[in-house]
Amino acid sequence: xxxxxxxxxxxxxxxxxxxxxxxxxxxxxxxxxxxxxxxxxxxxxxxxxxxxxxxxxxxxxxxxxxxxxxxxxxxxxxxxxxxxxxxxxxxxxxxx
Ligand SMILES: [Zn+2]
Numbered sequence: 001x002x003x004x005x006x007x008x009x010x011x012x013x014x015x016x017x018x019x020x021x022x023x024x025x026x027x028x029x030x031x032x033x034x035x036x037x038x039x040x041x042x043x044x045x046x047x048x049x050x051x052x053x054x055x056x057x058x059x060x061x062x063x064x065x066x067x068x069x070x071x072x073x074x075x076x077x078x079x080x081x082x083x084x085x086x087x088x089x090x091x092x093x094x095x096x
Contacts, residue, residue, distance in 0.1 A: 015054040016053055016063065017063045017068050018058070027053060027055065028088050030081065031047075031051075032048050033047065038069075038078070040088045042088070051068075057089075060085060060086055060089045064085075069082065
């Protein structure tokens with residue numbers, strides 16, 4: 001079992017929807033800031049607890065359907081946050 005105390009040590013990123021590991025750049029990062037707000041961290045430098053989602057349609061859909069962010073952050077995550085993840089995904093697709 002992973003110890004939650006070690007959240008600062010993240011050698012690999014794991015998608016919260018499919019559990020696949022990968023490079024930081026392959027993911028969309030959602031951060032819960034120290035003030036309790038959820039943001040999409042596009043720089044990868046935001047402070048706070050983060051969750052990662054692969055940049056693929058299936059994971060984005062699954063994330064929303066199963067409300068995986070609630071589980072990842074152990075609290076209620078508003079729909080607007082899920083919408084923001086979807087938007088970030090669309091943006092990222094357009095960049096490529
Ligand atoms: Zn995934």
